[in-house]
Amino acid sequence: MTSPILTISNLTKRFGGNAAVSNINLDVIRKETMAIIGPNGAGKTTFYNMVSGRMQPSEGNITLDGKDITGLPPHKISKLGISRSFQINNIFPEMTVQENVEVVLSAYHGHSRKLFNIASRNAGIQQEAEELLKRLGVDSLKDRRAEVISYGDKRLLEIAMVLATRPKLVLLDEPTAGMTPEETRRTTKLIKSLADSGDYTFLITEHDMDVVFDLADRILVMHRGEKLFAGTPAEVKIHPEVRRAYLGEEEDEVTGETSA
Ligand SMILES: Nc1ncnc2c1ncn2[C@@H]1O[C@H](COP(=O)(O)OP(=O)(O)OP(=O)(O)O)[C@@H](O)[C@H]1O
Ligand SMILES: [Mg+2]
Incomplete structure (x- = not known):
């Protein structure tokens, strides 16, 4: 330990x-x-x-x-x-808060090269994104476009994206x-x-x-x-x-x- x-x-x-x-x-x-x-x-x-x-x-x-x-x-x-917090310009402004986390999760799971069917993979990613957003206290913003949320919330989204790579x-x-x-x-x-x-x-x-x-x-x-x-x-x-x-x-x- x-x-x-x-x-x-x-x-x-x-x-x-x-x-x-x-x-x-x-x-x-x-x-x-x-x-x-x-x-x-x-x-x-x-x-x-x-x-x-x-x-x-x-x-x-x-x-x-x-x-x-x-x-x-x-x-x-x-x-x-080793994952480093990015600056906010790594956030995709036109996507929703949740989609931003899903993009990172998709890339992460893509790397693992596991074969699982697309529907269950997507459902899993969606659920994982929701859980991460909840942990960062920004789940109520999940359907908002990232560009409209506050500076502080953007930084929390950025941390959620960092944590998404486990x-x-x-x-x-x-x-x-x-x-x-x-x-x-x-x-x-x-x-x-x-x-x-x-x-x-x-x-x-x-x-x-x-x-x-x-x-x-x-x-x-x-x-x-x-x-x-x-x-x-x-x-x-x-x-x-x-x-x-x-x-x-x-x-x-x-x-x-x-x-x-
Ligand atoms: N690319 C570089 N070329 C030359 N000198 C550099 C370079 N990057 C940093 N330095 C010098 O190295 C020293 C340490 O800088 P650094 O940016 O790591 O400090 P810091 O602790 O992060 O400071 P701050 O609290 O201002 O962010 C400074 O004297 C800086 O001028
Ligand atoms: Mg510095």
């Missing part, structure tokens, strides 16, 4: 002479929610790009479920079970970015219920610290490309170096003393 689904060893990415990601080691445990935080330019997106195959590492290894996936192209990594590891890049406070609360609660179901492993980047502390079982703190700390939210909150580097606090604020 505690075996890692993803193992990162000495992962490094250099652009010219600068290391955007420097010698990161990390295990992501099956069914946990791991958040990656760090100031602007810390290397979070670069790290993500290497895990999803969009960038080749300069050094190091990435292992998914025991298989070395270092440097594989994105479509191969996606087939092997990924081993779900990468969510700032899932609440651009949302209203109400949408953020709702989305956080939904992701938490998905995480609590034990069906998924999440790797999330997020700037909103309330969301991070709500969702994460563990947090990787990056700073200038390096791993500054990895630990539980409670450990991160009290870690003096993290508070200085990331939360931008002065030492006297941490200790509660005031400077003269």
Whole structure:
């Protein structure tokens, strides 16, 4: 149960002479929610790009479920079970919410090359799409055209589409970015219920610290490309170096003393 689904060893990415990601080691445990935080330019997106195959590492290894996936192209990594949240323009605007999920499910089941009759296959896909939309709390919108639903609902639809591929590891890049406070609360609660179901492993980047502390079982703190700390939210909150580097606090604020 505690075996890692993803193992990162000495992962490094250099652009010219600068290391955007420097010698990161990390295990992501099956069914946990791991958040990656760090100031602007810390290397979070670069790290993500290497895990999803969009960038080749300069050094190091990435292992998914025991298989070395270092440097594989994105479509191969996606087939092997790492699914990344897309931007909203991956949604087909003229299709209904439900049809959008069905398209992904059809492609997914197409890959499995099983022979089953078309009617029962379609019925199965329809039912699966409905269940996913229900899990994301957007089933009441299933017959609406995707282009008319709210921004927050589009992002939830996008997560439903990611989950439709039954990924081993779900990468969510700032899932609440651009949302209203109400949408953020709702989305956080939904992701938490998905995480609590034990069906998924999440790797999330997020700037909103309330969301991070709500969702994460563990947090990787990056700073200038390096791993500054990895630990539980409670450990991160009290870690003096993290508070200085990331939360931008002065030492006297941490200790509660005031400077003269
Ligand atoms: N394609 C690239 N070419 C050159 N330098 C890059 C490239 N991509 C990122 N960098 C540099 O790598 C460093 C890390 O960038 P990255 O985008 O990974 O940070 P981040 O943690 O995602 O920041 P943010 O919070 O702003 O999204 C930065 O100094 C950035 O300028
Ligand atoms: Mg980024």
